[in-house]
Amino acid sequence: MGIGLVLMAVLLVAGSPGDETRRMLPLLTLLIISEFGMFVTGIGAWLGIDTIRVTGFRPVMLFLIVGCAVLSAAFLFLGIEYWPL
Numbered sequence: 001m002g003i004g005l006v007l008m009a010v011l012l013v014a015g016s017p018g019d020e021t022r023r024m025l026p027l028l029t030l031l032i033i034s035e036f037g038m039f040v041t042g043i044g045a046w047l048g049i050d051t052i053r054v055t056g057f058r059p060v061m062l063f064l065i066v067g068c069a070v071l072s073a074a075f076l077f078l079g080i081e082y083w084p085l
Contacts, residue, residue, distance in 0.1 A: 001044060001064050004071040007037040011078060027082065034079035041075065044068040 011033055015023030023030065045068035052061055 001041065001067045001071065004037055004041040004044065004068060004075070007033055007040070008071060008074065011037070011075075027084070030082050031079055034075050034082060038072050038075035038079065041068040041072040045072060 011030060014025040014030060014033075020027075025033075045065050048061055048065035048068060052058070052065070
């Protein structure tokens with residue numbers, strides 16, 4: 001989840017999806033960061049679920065799983081918003 005938060009901060013600082021003039025990074029870089037963040041946080045959520053099955057339920061792990069899942073969905077939708085039509 002830590003990597004996902006850093007990548008999301010980079011995307012949010014680098015520029016908004018709708019305003020092409022305010023972007024600090026090239027479009028392809030923003031799309032790659034978004035895709036990488038989606039995969040990393042999705043894998044993090046999946047590994048968290050696997051850890052809960054092996055070690056048992058812990059509220060902290062549930063918080064991390066939900067956070068990773070939400071970040072993964074946010075990266076997906078942000079990547080779609082960056083994609084030009």
